[in-house]
Amino acid sequence: MLRAEGKAVHQCDSGWVPVFVDQEQSISLMSVGFLLERPDEAVVWRGPKKNALIKQFVSDVAWGQLDYLVVDTPPGTSDEHMAAVDALRPYSPLGALVITTPQAVSVGDVRRELTFCKKTGLRVIGVVENMSGFVCPHCNECTNIFSRGGGEELARHAGVPFLGSVPLDPELTRSLEEGRDFIQEFPQSPAFPVLAAIAQKILNETPVQLS
């Protein structure tokens, strides 16, 4: 998605140097993918090994001065989530952005993730509903392929902010498939205004000292 496949992580005195994904070096990235010898290699790791690496990704990477550190976790509430929360606790994380799709099966899983946040004392920045309706580019009619409204109902029920519904968007997929800059090249796409509004809400309530 970020055209970073095949890039290498180097060592410096202060740790691993993350991979920079843009010319301006405004976004840096760390992934287990960079540490594999072959890209097809399966990461067949049990919990303790994963936990140790997540800890290292927080403490042993020369991140430098950051405005935001975004940790993208798998679904569920297991080793990865506990390890990330434990490793980040000393840095007072802003909180969890919780993503669901609209249908009941997904909302049920995400409800348990909200319980996890509560248990571990992690603030919930808000809930986002993804894959929320599809507007046909041929006839402009909307179909709620995966039902609709589950995310908003979940947020209300849990008493946390609802940040928006991101529609299914073939242009967003295309941007990710081709590693293109969504913000620059797809401002007319259906998902763009929703994603921009969600980002703005998060920025508004989590002011950072821009360096």
Place this chain on the structure above:
Amino acid sequence: MLRAEGKAVHQCDSGWVPVFVDQEQSISLMSVGFLLERPDEAVVWRGPKKNALIKQFVSDVAWGQLDYLVVDTPPGTSDEHMAAVDALRPYSPLGALVITTPQAVSVGDVRRELTFCKKTGLRVIGVVENMSGFVCPHCNECTNIFSRGGGEELARHAGVPFLGSVPLDPELTRSLEEGRDFIQEFPQSPAFPVLAAIAQKILNETPVQLS
């Protein structure tokens, strides 16, 4: 999906009695969900605890005579997958049915799952591409929301059978949302013929002694 929420697992002399989801008792089900006190409870378990439960789900449940045992795993190649493969090895499992969505990011993950199958000696029954195109019910035009063809290419590249492309289907979602019988009630839906053909392919090449 199976209207089994809230049902209870009982103990008998030969182990846990699984939950039957239909009147004919032709489908029985076991899930960690049945063991929780409250449905919202987060399953905050580290690897070893998950591994132990997966082992118990194979050995300590009174499954009786089964034609097929289907194990639905999360994405990835971690504790759950290793535990399931280890627990099932004595029973010579038929193999893994590997599901991907069409886009490159998903295919990349699933390629690593195929590597995992190879490493662990688990046969691959085949690859299925899910969320593969959407035919608008209003105008009948098809949009490949998540790109298309990644699953078939992956299967060819890995030298394993490709079993079919399941389209995005609001009627399938509705059936699952409302706990309705997809086979009886939705034979006209777009996903139905594809799912039936995939099931038939699996049945053909994995004949069981029907009891």
